[in-house]
Amino acid sequence: MVRPKIFMFIATRILGGPGKGLVQFFESGGLDIADVEVGVDSQDGNEETEFHTSIKQTGVHVETFLQKHVYDPTLIYKSYRYVKENGFNILESNEYKSHVVCFFLKLFTGLPWVAYAHGWTTENAKVRFYHSLDKLLLPHADTVVAVSKSVRERLAPKAAERAVVIYNAIEPVDENAVETSNVREQFGVKADETLLTVVGRLSPEKGHKDFIDALPMILERHPKVRAMLVGDGPDREKLEQQVAAAGLEDVVIFTGYQGSMPPFYAATDLLVMPSLSEGLPYVALEGMSYGLPMVTTDVGGIPELVKDGETGYLTPSEQPEAFAQAINRMLDDPEAMKRMGEAGREITLNHFTPQVRVSQLEALYNKLLAPGR
Structure with missing residues:
Protein backbone atom coordinates (compact mmCIF):
# COMPACT_ATOMS: atom_id res chain seq x y z
CA MET A 1 0.00 0.00 0.00
CA VAL A 2 1.43 3.38 -1.06
CA ARG A 3 1.63 5.83 1.84
CA PRO A 4 -0.29 9.06 1.19
CA LYS A 5 1.84 12.17 0.78
CA ILE A 6 -0.59 15.06 0.73
CA PHE A 7 -0.15 18.65 -0.36
CA MET A 8 -2.86 20.61 1.47
CA PHE A 9 -3.30 24.13 0.11
CA ILE A 10 -5.37 26.68 2.01
CA ALA A 11 -5.64 30.46 1.65
CA THR A 12 -6.14 31.83 5.13
CA ARG A 13 -4.41 33.79 7.86
CA ILE A 14 -6.80 33.01 10.70
CA LEU A 15 -7.71 29.77 12.44
CA GLY A 16 -11.28 29.43 11.20
CA GLY A 17 -13.28 26.23 10.76
CA PRO A 18 -11.20 24.69 7.91
CA GLY A 19 -7.96 25.57 9.70
CA LYS A 20 -9.17 24.03 12.93
CA GLY A 21 -9.98 20.89 10.99
CA LEU A 22 -6.40 20.66 9.72
CA VAL A 23 -4.85 21.21 13.16
CA GLN A 24 -7.18 18.65 14.67
CA PHE A 25 -6.34 16.10 11.95
CA PHE A 26 -2.61 16.51 12.59
CA GLU A 27 -2.99 16.25 16.37
CA SER A 28 -5.39 13.28 16.34
CA GLY A 29 -3.47 10.67 14.41
CA GLY A 30 -3.48 12.11 10.90
CA LEU A 31 0.32 12.15 10.75
CA ASP A 32 0.33 8.42 11.53
CA ILE A 33 -1.57 7.67 8.33
CA ALA A 34 -0.05 10.23 5.93
CA ASP A 35 2.88 12.54 5.25
CA VAL A 36 1.56 16.06 4.93
CA GLU A 37 2.74 19.54 4.02
CA VAL A 38 0.61 22.67 3.98
CA GLY A 39 0.82 25.41 1.36
CA VAL A 40 -0.35 28.98 1.95
CA ASP A 41 -0.22 32.14 -0.13
CA SER A 42 1.01 35.49 1.15
CA GLN A 43 1.44 39.02 -0.15
CA ASP A 44 3.65 40.18 2.73
CA GLY A 45 5.64 37.06 3.62
CA ASN A 46 4.29 37.06 7.17
CA GLU A 47 4.89 33.61 8.66
CA GLU A 48 3.55 34.52 12.09
CA THR A 49 -0.15 34.57 11.29
CA GLU A 50 -2.52 32.74 13.62
CA PHE A 51 -3.01 29.94 11.11
CA HIS A 52 0.67 29.62 10.20
CA THR A 53 1.72 29.48 13.85
CA SER A 54 -0.94 26.92 14.78
CA ILE A 55 0.10 24.57 11.96
CA LYS A 56 3.80 24.84 12.74
CA GLN A 57 3.10 23.93 16.37
CA THR A 58 1.87 20.53 15.17
CA GLY A 59 5.23 19.87 13.51
CA VAL A 60 3.86 20.08 9.97
CA HIS A 61 5.88 22.07 7.45
CA VAL A 62 4.19 25.16 6.00
CA GLU A 63 5.40 26.36 2.61
CA THR A 64 4.62 30.02 1.91
CA PHE A 65 4.16 31.09 -1.71
CA LEU A 66 4.74 34.82 -2.18
CA GLN A 67 2.42 36.79 -4.45
CA LYS A 68 2.71 40.36 -5.68
CA HIS A 69 -1.06 40.70 -5.36
CA VAL A 70 -4.01 38.48 -4.48
CA TYR A 71 -4.60 37.45 -8.11
CA ASP A 72 -0.93 36.89 -9.00
CA PRO A 73 -0.98 33.92 -11.45
CA THR A 74 2.59 32.92 -10.57
CA LEU A 75 1.08 31.20 -7.52
CA ILE A 76 0.02 28.37 -9.82
CA TYR A 77 3.51 27.89 -11.24
CA LYS A 78 5.24 28.13 -7.85
CA SER A 79 2.93 25.58 -6.25
CA TYR A 80 3.17 23.29 -9.31
CA ARG A 81 6.96 23.29 -9.12
CA TYR A 82 6.85 22.58 -5.39
CA VAL A 83 4.45 19.65 -5.82
CA LYS A 84 6.55 18.11 -8.61
CA GLU A 85 9.86 18.50 -6.73
CA ASN A 86 8.55 16.96 -3.49
CA GLY A 87 6.77 13.86 -4.76
CA PHE A 88 3.25 14.40 -3.45
CA ASN A 89 0.61 11.89 -4.52
CA ILE A 90 -2.61 13.62 -3.33
CA LEU A 91 -3.80 17.23 -3.57
CA GLU A 92 -6.25 18.72 -1.07
CA SER A 93 -8.09 22.05 -0.97
CA ASN A 94 -10.37 23.71 1.55
CA GLU A 95 -11.89 26.90 0.10
CA TYR A 96 -12.45 28.70 -3.17
CA LYS A 97 -8.90 29.99 -3.77
CA SER A 98 -7.30 26.67 -2.89
CA HIS A 99 -9.84 24.97 -5.16
CA VAL A 100 -8.59 27.16 -8.04
CA VAL A 101 -4.97 26.28 -7.26
CA CYS A 102 -5.64 22.54 -6.95
CA PHE A 103 -7.77 22.52 -10.11
CA PHE A 104 -4.72 23.64 -12.10
CA LEU A 105 -2.34 21.40 -10.15
CA LYS A 106 -4.52 18.39 -11.02
CA LEU A 107 -4.67 19.54 -14.63
CA PHE A 108 -0.87 19.76 -14.84
CA THR A 109 0.10 16.74 -12.70
CA GLY A 110 -2.79 14.29 -12.96
CA LEU A 111 -2.69 13.74 -9.20
CA PRO A 112 -5.94 12.85 -7.39
CA TRP A 113 -7.60 15.87 -5.83
CA VAL A 114 -9.72 15.98 -2.65
CA ALA A 115 -11.80 19.16 -2.30
CA TYR A 116 -13.73 20.13 0.83
CA ALA A 117 -17.18 21.71 0.66
CA HIS A 118 -17.91 23.56 3.90
CA GLY A 119 -21.05 25.39 2.78
CA TRP A 120 -21.76 28.72 1.12
CA THR A 121 -22.95 32.17 2.09
CA THR A 122 -24.38 35.15 0.20
CA GLU A 123 -22.50 37.78 2.20
CA ASN A 124 -21.90 40.14 -0.74
CA ALA A 125 -21.49 40.12 -4.53
CA LYS A 126 -17.76 39.30 -4.31
CA VAL A 127 -18.35 36.31 -2.05
CA ARG A 128 -21.24 35.12 -4.21
CA PHE A 129 -18.94 35.23 -7.25
CA TYR A 130 -16.27 33.23 -5.44
CA HIS A 131 -18.79 30.60 -4.41
CA SER A 132 -20.16 30.38 -7.97
CA LEU A 133 -16.60 29.75 -9.15
CA ASP A 134 -16.24 27.22 -6.34
CA LYS A 135 -19.24 25.24 -7.55
CA LEU A 136 -17.89 25.20 -11.11
CA LEU A 137 -14.56 23.76 -9.95
CA LEU A 138 -15.73 21.11 -7.48
CA PRO A 139 -17.07 18.70 -10.15
CA HIS A 140 -13.47 18.32 -11.39
CA ALA A 141 -12.22 16.97 -8.05
CA ASP A 142 -11.77 13.21 -7.68
CA THR A 143 -13.57 13.32 -4.34
CA VAL A 144 -15.56 16.10 -2.67
CA VAL A 145 -15.72 15.92 1.11
CA ALA A 146 -19.01 17.50 2.21
CA VAL A 147 -19.15 18.38 5.90
CA SER A 148 -22.88 17.59 6.09
CA LYS A 149 -25.63 15.91 4.08
CA SER A 150 -27.22 19.29 3.41
CA VAL A 151 -23.97 20.56 1.86
CA ARG A 152 -23.79 17.48 -0.36
CA GLU A 153 -27.36 18.10 -1.52
CA ARG A 154 -26.40 21.62 -2.67
CA LEU A 155 -23.51 20.45 -4.85
CA ALA A 156 -23.74 20.36 -8.62
CA PRO A 157 -24.86 16.86 -9.75
CA LYS A 158 -21.43 15.77 -11.00
CA ALA A 159 -19.77 16.89 -7.75
CA ALA A 160 -22.48 15.24 -5.66
CA GLU A 161 -21.81 11.93 -7.42
CA ARG A 162 -18.20 12.12 -6.21
CA ALA A 163 -19.03 13.38 -2.73
CA VAL A 164 -18.69 11.69 0.62
CA VAL A 165 -20.00 13.10 3.89
CA ILE A 166 -17.37 13.34 6.61
CA TYR A 167 -18.55 15.39 9.55
CA ASN A 168 -16.40 17.86 11.42
CA ALA A 169 -15.23 16.57 14.78
CA ILE A 170 -14.46 17.88 18.24
CA GLU A 171 -11.95 16.78 20.84
CA PRO A 172 -13.70 15.87 24.12
CA VAL A 173 -13.13 18.57 26.72
CA ASP A 174 -12.90 18.46 30.48
CA PHE A 352 -18.09 13.30 16.45
CA THR A 353 -14.63 12.39 17.74
CA PRO A 354 -11.47 13.23 15.76
CA GLN A 355 -10.53 9.55 15.70
CA VAL A 356 -13.70 8.70 13.74
CA ARG A 357 -12.90 11.46 11.24
CA VAL A 358 -9.25 10.36 10.84
CA SER A 359 -10.29 6.75 10.14
CA GLN A 360 -12.75 7.92 7.48
CA LEU A 361 -10.09 10.07 5.81
CA GLU A 362 -7.58 7.22 5.93
CA ALA A 363 -10.03 5.01 4.01
CA LEU A 364 -10.56 7.81 1.48
CA TYR A 365 -6.84 8.38 0.86
CA ASN A 366 -6.15 4.66 0.51
CA LYS A 367 -8.97 4.33 -2.00
CA LEU A 368 -7.54 7.17 -4.09
CA LEU A 369 -4.11 5.49 -4.18
CA ALA A 370 -5.35 1.94 -4.77
CA PRO A 371 -3.80 0.23 -7.81
CA GLY A 372 -6.00 0.36 -10.89
CA ARG A 373 -8.32 3.00 -9.39
Whole structure:
Protein backbone atom coordinates (compact mmCIF):
# COMPACT_ATOMS: atom_id res chain seq x y z
CA MET A 1 0.00 0.00 0.00
CA VAL A 2 1.43 3.38 -1.06
CA ARG A 3 1.63 5.83 1.84
CA PRO A 4 -0.29 9.06 1.19
CA LYS A 5 1.84 12.17 0.78
CA ILE A 6 -0.59 15.06 0.73
CA PHE A 7 -0.15 18.65 -0.36
CA MET A 8 -2.86 20.61 1.47
CA PHE A 9 -3.30 24.13 0.11
CA ILE A 10 -5.37 26.68 2.01
CA ALA A 11 -5.64 30.46 1.65
CA THR A 12 -6.14 31.83 5.13
CA ARG A 13 -4.41 33.79 7.86
CA ILE A 14 -6.80 33.01 10.70
CA LEU A 15 -7.71 29.77 12.44
CA GLY A 16 -11.28 29.43 11.20
CA GLY A 17 -13.28 26.23 10.76
CA PRO A 18 -11.20 24.69 7.91
CA GLY A 19 -7.96 25.57 9.70
CA LYS A 20 -9.17 24.03 12.93
CA GLY A 21 -9.98 20.89 10.99
CA LEU A 22 -6.40 20.66 9.72
CA VAL A 23 -4.85 21.21 13.16
CA GLN A 24 -7.18 18.65 14.67
CA PHE A 25 -6.34 16.10 11.95
CA PHE A 26 -2.61 16.51 12.59
CA GLU A 27 -2.99 16.25 16.37
CA SER A 28 -5.39 13.28 16.34
CA GLY A 29 -3.47 10.67 14.41
CA GLY A 30 -3.48 12.11 10.90
CA LEU A 31 0.32 12.15 10.75
CA ASP A 32 0.33 8.42 11.53
CA ILE A 33 -1.57 7.67 8.33
CA ALA A 34 -0.05 10.23 5.93
CA ASP A 35 2.88 12.54 5.25
CA VAL A 36 1.56 16.06 4.93
CA GLU A 37 2.74 19.54 4.02
CA VAL A 38 0.61 22.67 3.98
CA GLY A 39 0.82 25.41 1.36
CA VAL A 40 -0.35 28.98 1.95
CA ASP A 41 -0.22 32.14 -0.13
CA SER A 42 1.01 35.49 1.15
CA GLN A 43 1.44 39.02 -0.15
CA ASP A 44 3.65 40.18 2.73
CA GLY A 45 5.64 37.06 3.62
CA ASN A 46 4.29 37.06 7.17
CA GLU A 47 4.89 33.61 8.66
CA GLU A 48 3.55 34.52 12.09
CA THR A 49 -0.15 34.57 11.29
CA GLU A 50 -2.52 32.74 13.62
CA PHE A 51 -3.01 29.94 11.11
CA HIS A 52 0.67 29.62 10.20
CA THR A 53 1.72 29.48 13.85
CA SER A 54 -0.94 26.92 14.78
CA ILE A 55 0.10 24.57 11.96
CA LYS A 56 3.80 24.84 12.74
CA GLN A 57 3.10 23.93 16.37
CA THR A 58 1.87 20.53 15.17
CA GLY A 59 5.23 19.87 13.51
CA VAL A 60 3.86 20.08 9.97
CA HIS A 61 5.88 22.07 7.45
CA VAL A 62 4.19 25.16 6.00
CA GLU A 63 5.40 26.36 2.61
CA THR A 64 4.62 30.02 1.91
CA PHE A 65 4.16 31.09 -1.71
CA LEU A 66 4.74 34.82 -2.18
CA GLN A 67 2.42 36.79 -4.45
CA LYS A 68 2.71 40.36 -5.68
CA HIS A 69 -1.06 40.70 -5.36
CA VAL A 70 -4.01 38.48 -4.48
CA TYR A 71 -4.60 37.45 -8.11
CA ASP A 72 -0.93 36.89 -9.00
CA PRO A 73 -0.98 33.92 -11.45
CA THR A 74 2.59 32.92 -10.57
CA LEU A 75 1.08 31.20 -7.52
CA ILE A 76 0.02 28.37 -9.82
CA TYR A 77 3.51 27.89 -11.24
CA LYS A 78 5.24 28.13 -7.85
CA SER A 79 2.93 25.58 -6.25
CA TYR A 80 3.17 23.29 -9.31
CA ARG A 81 6.96 23.29 -9.12
CA TYR A 82 6.85 22.58 -5.39
CA VAL A 83 4.45 19.65 -5.82
CA LYS A 84 6.55 18.11 -8.61
CA GLU A 85 9.86 18.50 -6.73
CA ASN A 86 8.55 16.96 -3.49
CA GLY A 87 6.77 13.86 -4.76
CA PHE A 88 3.25 14.40 -3.45
CA ASN A 89 0.61 11.89 -4.52
CA ILE A 90 -2.61 13.62 -3.33
CA LEU A 91 -3.80 17.23 -3.57
CA GLU A 92 -6.25 18.72 -1.07
CA SER A 93 -8.09 22.05 -0.97
CA ASN A 94 -10.37 23.71 1.55
CA GLU A 95 -11.89 26.90 0.10
CA TYR A 96 -12.45 28.70 -3.17
CA LYS A 97 -8.90 29.99 -3.77
CA SER A 98 -7.30 26.67 -2.89
CA HIS A 99 -9.84 24.97 -5.16
CA VAL A 100 -8.59 27.16 -8.04
CA VAL A 101 -4.97 26.28 -7.26
CA CYS A 102 -5.64 22.54 -6.95
CA PHE A 103 -7.77 22.52 -10.11
CA PHE A 104 -4.72 23.64 -12.10
CA LEU A 105 -2.34 21.40 -10.15
CA LYS A 106 -4.52 18.39 -11.02
CA LEU A 107 -4.67 19.54 -14.63
CA PHE A 108 -0.87 19.76 -14.84
CA THR A 109 0.10 16.74 -12.70
CA GLY A 110 -2.79 14.29 -12.96
CA LEU A 111 -2.69 13.74 -9.20
CA PRO A 112 -5.94 12.85 -7.39
CA TRP A 113 -7.60 15.87 -5.83
CA VAL A 114 -9.72 15.98 -2.65
CA ALA A 115 -11.80 19.16 -2.30
CA TYR A 116 -13.73 20.13 0.83
CA ALA A 117 -17.18 21.71 0.66
CA HIS A 118 -17.91 23.56 3.90
CA GLY A 119 -21.05 25.39 2.78
CA TRP A 120 -21.76 28.72 1.12
CA THR A 121 -22.95 32.17 2.09
CA THR A 122 -24.38 35.15 0.20
CA GLU A 123 -22.50 37.78 2.20
CA ASN A 124 -21.90 40.14 -0.74
CA ALA A 125 -21.49 40.12 -4.53
CA LYS A 126 -17.76 39.30 -4.31
CA VAL A 127 -18.35 36.31 -2.05
CA ARG A 128 -21.24 35.12 -4.21
CA PHE A 129 -18.94 35.23 -7.25
CA TYR A 130 -16.27 33.23 -5.44
CA HIS A 131 -18.79 30.60 -4.41
CA SER A 132 -20.16 30.38 -7.97
CA LEU A 133 -16.60 29.75 -9.15
CA ASP A 134 -16.24 27.22 -6.34
CA LYS A 135 -19.24 25.24 -7.55
CA LEU A 136 -17.89 25.20 -11.11
CA LEU A 137 -14.56 23.76 -9.95
CA LEU A 138 -15.73 21.11 -7.48
CA PRO A 139 -17.07 18.70 -10.15
CA HIS A 140 -13.47 18.32 -11.39
CA ALA A 141 -12.22 16.97 -8.05
CA ASP A 142 -11.77 13.21 -7.68
CA THR A 143 -13.57 13.32 -4.34
CA VAL A 144 -15.56 16.10 -2.67
CA VAL A 145 -15.72 15.92 1.11
CA ALA A 146 -19.01 17.50 2.21
CA VAL A 147 -19.15 18.38 5.90
CA SER A 148 -22.88 17.59 6.09
CA LYS A 149 -25.63 15.91 4.08
CA SER A 150 -27.22 19.29 3.41
CA VAL A 151 -23.97 20.56 1.86
CA ARG A 152 -23.79 17.48 -0.36
CA GLU A 153 -27.36 18.10 -1.52
CA ARG A 154 -26.40 21.62 -2.67
CA LEU A 155 -23.51 20.45 -4.85
CA ALA A 156 -23.74 20.36 -8.62
CA PRO A 157 -24.86 16.86 -9.75
CA LYS A 158 -21.43 15.77 -11.00
CA ALA A 159 -19.77 16.89 -7.75
CA ALA A 160 -22.48 15.24 -5.66
CA GLU A 161 -21.81 11.93 -7.42
CA ARG A 162 -18.20 12.12 -6.21
CA ALA A 163 -19.03 13.38 -2.73
CA VAL A 164 -18.69 11.69 0.62
CA VAL A 165 -20.00 13.10 3.89
CA ILE A 166 -17.37 13.34 6.61
CA TYR A 167 -18.55 15.39 9.55
CA ASN A 168 -16.40 17.86 11.42
CA ALA A 169 -15.23 16.57 14.78
CA ILE A 170 -14.46 17.88 18.24
CA GLU A 171 -11.95 16.78 20.84
CA PRO A 172 -13.70 15.87 24.12
CA VAL A 173 -13.13 18.57 26.72
CA ASP A 174 -12.90 18.46 30.48
CA GLU A 175 -15.43 21.18 31.28
CA ASN A 176 -14.36 21.20 34.93
CA ALA A 177 -10.81 22.22 33.97
CA VAL A 178 -11.79 25.66 32.65
CA GLU A 179 -12.05 28.73 34.85
CA THR A 180 -15.29 30.59 34.12
CA SER A 181 -15.42 33.52 36.52
CA ASN A 182 -12.76 35.59 34.72
CA VAL A 183 -14.91 36.03 31.61
CA ARG A 184 -17.99 37.07 33.55
CA GLU A 185 -15.97 39.44 35.72
CA GLN A 186 -14.08 40.83 32.72
CA PHE A 187 -17.29 41.77 30.91
CA GLY A 188 -19.41 42.67 33.93
CA VAL A 189 -21.83 39.73 33.88
CA LYS A 190 -23.28 39.15 37.34
CA ALA A 191 -23.57 35.73 38.94
CA ASP A 192 -27.39 35.85 38.89
CA GLU A 193 -27.60 36.89 35.23
CA THR A 194 -28.21 34.36 32.45
CA LEU A 195 -25.63 34.64 29.70
CA LEU A 196 -26.72 33.97 26.10
CA THR A 197 -23.74 33.72 23.75
CA VAL A 198 -23.45 33.98 19.98
CA VAL A 199 -20.07 32.95 18.56
CA GLY A 200 -19.08 33.83 15.02
CA ARG A 201 -18.03 36.42 12.51
CA LEU A 202 -20.16 39.56 12.60
CA SER A 203 -21.46 39.24 9.06
CA PRO A 204 -24.97 38.95 7.58
CA GLU A 205 -25.16 35.15 7.26
CA LYS A 206 -24.71 34.69 11.03
CA GLY A 207 -28.07 36.36 11.77
CA HIS A 208 -27.01 38.63 14.65
CA LYS A 209 -29.60 41.20 13.56
CA ASP A 210 -32.42 38.73 14.16
CA PHE A 211 -31.07 37.85 17.61
CA ILE A 212 -30.93 41.52 18.60
CA ASP A 213 -34.49 41.95 17.33
CA ALA A 214 -35.52 39.00 19.52
CA LEU A 215 -33.90 40.33 22.71
CA PRO A 216 -36.71 42.70 23.84
CA MET A 217 -39.17 39.78 23.70
CA ILE A 218 -36.77 37.69 25.78
CA LEU A 219 -36.10 40.44 28.33
CA GLU A 220 -39.80 41.02 28.83
CA ARG A 221 -40.02 37.52 30.30
CA HIS A 222 -36.46 37.06 31.58
CA PRO A 223 -35.11 40.48 32.61
CA LYS A 224 -31.84 39.12 34.00
CA VAL A 225 -30.52 38.08 30.60
CA ARG A 226 -27.23 39.32 29.11
CA ALA A 227 -26.19 38.74 25.50
CA MET A 228 -22.57 38.27 24.47
CA LEU A 229 -21.51 38.49 20.82
CA VAL A 230 -18.09 36.88 20.48
CA GLY A 231 -16.32 37.74 17.25
CA ASP A 232 -15.66 40.59 14.87
CA GLY A 233 -16.48 41.39 11.27
CA PRO A 234 -17.89 43.85 8.74
CA ASP A 235 -21.29 44.22 10.43
CA ARG A 236 -20.00 45.30 13.83
CA GLU A 237 -20.73 49.01 13.48
CA LYS A 238 -24.18 48.34 12.04
CA LEU A 239 -25.00 45.94 14.89
CA GLU A 240 -23.76 48.38 17.52
CA GLN A 241 -26.07 50.99 16.02
CA GLN A 242 -28.96 48.54 16.13
CA VAL A 243 -28.25 47.80 19.80
CA ALA A 244 -28.12 51.52 20.63
CA ALA A 245 -31.36 52.24 18.75
CA ALA A 246 -33.11 49.49 20.75
CA GLY A 247 -31.72 50.78 24.06
CA LEU A 248 -29.88 47.51 24.71
CA GLU A 249 -26.40 48.89 25.46
CA ASP A 250 -26.53 47.52 29.01
CA VAL A 251 -27.60 44.08 27.78
CA VAL A 252 -25.44 43.32 24.75
CA ILE A 253 -21.67 42.83 25.01
CA PHE A 254 -19.38 42.97 21.97
CA THR A 255 -16.18 41.14 22.88
CA GLY A 256 -14.34 41.49 19.58
CA TYR A 257 -12.27 38.64 18.18
CA GLN A 258 -11.17 36.06 20.76
CA GLY A 259 -8.38 33.59 20.07
CA SER A 260 -9.15 31.30 23.00
CA MET A 261 -12.76 30.18 23.18
CA PRO A 262 -12.92 27.65 26.09
CA PRO A 263 -13.39 30.30 28.82
CA PHE A 264 -16.29 31.83 26.87
CA TYR A 265 -18.07 28.52 26.38
CA ALA A 266 -17.54 27.69 30.04
CA ALA A 267 -19.02 31.04 31.09
CA THR A 268 -22.12 30.59 28.90
CA ASP A 269 -25.55 29.41 30.06
CA LEU A 270 -27.19 29.07 26.64
CA LEU A 271 -25.52 29.00 23.22
CA VAL A 272 -27.61 30.61 20.50
CA MET A 273 -27.08 30.45 16.74
CA PRO A 274 -29.44 32.63 14.66
CA SER A 275 -27.63 31.78 11.40
CA LEU A 276 -29.07 32.22 7.93
CA SER A 277 -26.72 29.58 6.48
CA GLU A 278 -24.23 27.03 7.80
CA GLY A 279 -22.36 23.89 6.77
CA LEU A 280 -21.72 21.88 9.93
CA PRO A 281 -20.54 24.57 12.35
CA TYR A 282 -17.64 23.96 14.71
CA VAL A 283 -19.32 26.39 17.11
CA ALA A 284 -22.20 23.97 17.61
CA LEU A 285 -19.82 21.05 18.16
CA GLU A 286 -17.72 23.07 20.58
CA GLY A 287 -20.73 24.24 22.56
CA MET A 288 -22.20 20.75 22.77
CA SER A 289 -18.86 19.37 23.95
CA TYR A 290 -19.12 21.77 26.90
CA GLY A 291 -22.59 20.48 27.72
CA LEU A 292 -24.32 23.66 26.57
CA PRO A 293 -27.99 23.58 25.53
CA MET A 294 -28.66 25.35 22.25
CA VAL A 295 -31.27 27.40 20.47
CA THR A 296 -30.47 27.60 16.79
CA THR A 297 -32.00 28.02 13.37
CA ASP A 298 -32.65 24.90 11.31
CA VAL A 299 -30.32 25.81 8.43
CA GLY A 300 -27.65 23.77 6.66
CA GLY A 301 -26.30 20.81 8.56
CA ILE A 302 -27.40 22.02 11.99
CA PRO A 303 -30.42 19.62 12.22
CA GLU A 304 -27.97 16.75 11.60
CA LEU A 305 -26.25 17.77 14.83
CA VAL A 306 -28.79 19.51 17.08
CA LYS A 307 -31.85 17.36 17.77
CA ASP A 308 -34.97 19.44 18.36
CA GLY A 309 -36.29 18.92 21.88
CA GLU A 310 -33.38 16.62 22.78
CA THR A 311 -30.21 18.74 22.68
CA GLY A 312 -31.81 22.11 21.97
CA TYR A 313 -34.54 23.87 20.04
CA LEU A 314 -34.60 24.53 16.30
CA THR A 315 -36.44 27.45 14.72
CA PRO A 316 -36.82 28.80 11.17
CA SER A 317 -34.24 31.40 10.17
CA GLU A 318 -35.04 35.12 9.92
CA GLN A 319 -37.94 34.86 12.37
CA PRO A 320 -36.97 36.80 15.53
CA GLU A 321 -40.31 36.14 17.25
CA ALA A 322 -39.98 32.36 16.86
CA PHE A 323 -36.37 32.58 18.00
CA ALA A 324 -37.40 34.54 21.12
CA GLN A 325 -40.15 32.03 21.90
CA ALA A 326 -37.68 29.14 21.72
CA ILE A 327 -35.22 30.91 24.02
CA ASN A 328 -37.96 31.77 26.50
CA ARG A 329 -39.16 28.19 26.45
CA MET A 330 -35.62 27.03 27.20
CA LEU A 331 -35.05 29.53 30.00
CA ASP A 332 -38.42 28.64 31.56
CA ASP A 333 -37.15 25.12 32.32
CA PRO A 334 -33.64 24.96 33.89
CA GLU A 335 -33.91 21.20 34.32
CA ALA A 336 -34.56 20.78 30.59
CA MET A 337 -31.57 23.02 29.85
CA LYS A 338 -29.34 20.78 31.93
CA ARG A 339 -30.76 17.61 30.39
CA MET A 340 -30.35 18.87 26.82
CA GLY A 341 -26.80 20.04 27.48
CA GLU A 342 -25.82 16.63 28.82
CA ALA A 343 -27.47 14.88 25.86
CA GLY A 344 -25.54 17.08 23.42
CA ARG A 345 -22.26 16.28 25.12
CA GLU A 346 -22.98 12.56 24.82
CA ILE A 347 -23.62 12.93 21.08
CA THR A 348 -20.24 14.59 20.52
CA LEU A 349 -18.48 11.91 22.59
CA ASN A 350 -20.10 9.04 20.68
CA HIS A 351 -20.31 10.28 17.11
CA PHE A 352 -18.09 13.30 16.45
CA THR A 353 -14.63 12.39 17.74
CA PRO A 354 -11.47 13.23 15.76
CA GLN A 355 -10.53 9.55 15.70
CA VAL A 356 -13.70 8.70 13.74
CA ARG A 357 -12.90 11.46 11.24
CA VAL A 358 -9.25 10.36 10.84
CA SER A 359 -10.29 6.75 10.14
CA GLN A 360 -12.75 7.92 7.48
CA LEU A 361 -10.09 10.07 5.81
CA GLU A 362 -7.58 7.22 5.93
CA ALA A 363 -10.03 5.01 4.01
CA LEU A 364 -10.56 7.81 1.48
CA TYR A 365 -6.84 8.38 0.86
CA ASN A 366 -6.15 4.66 0.51
CA LYS A 367 -8.97 4.33 -2.00
CA LEU A 368 -7.54 7.17 -4.09
CA LEU A 369 -4.11 5.49 -4.18
CA ALA A 370 -5.35 1.94 -4.77
CA PRO A 371 -3.80 0.23 -7.81
CA GLY A 372 -6.00 0.36 -10.89
CA ARG A 373 -8.32 3.00 -9.39
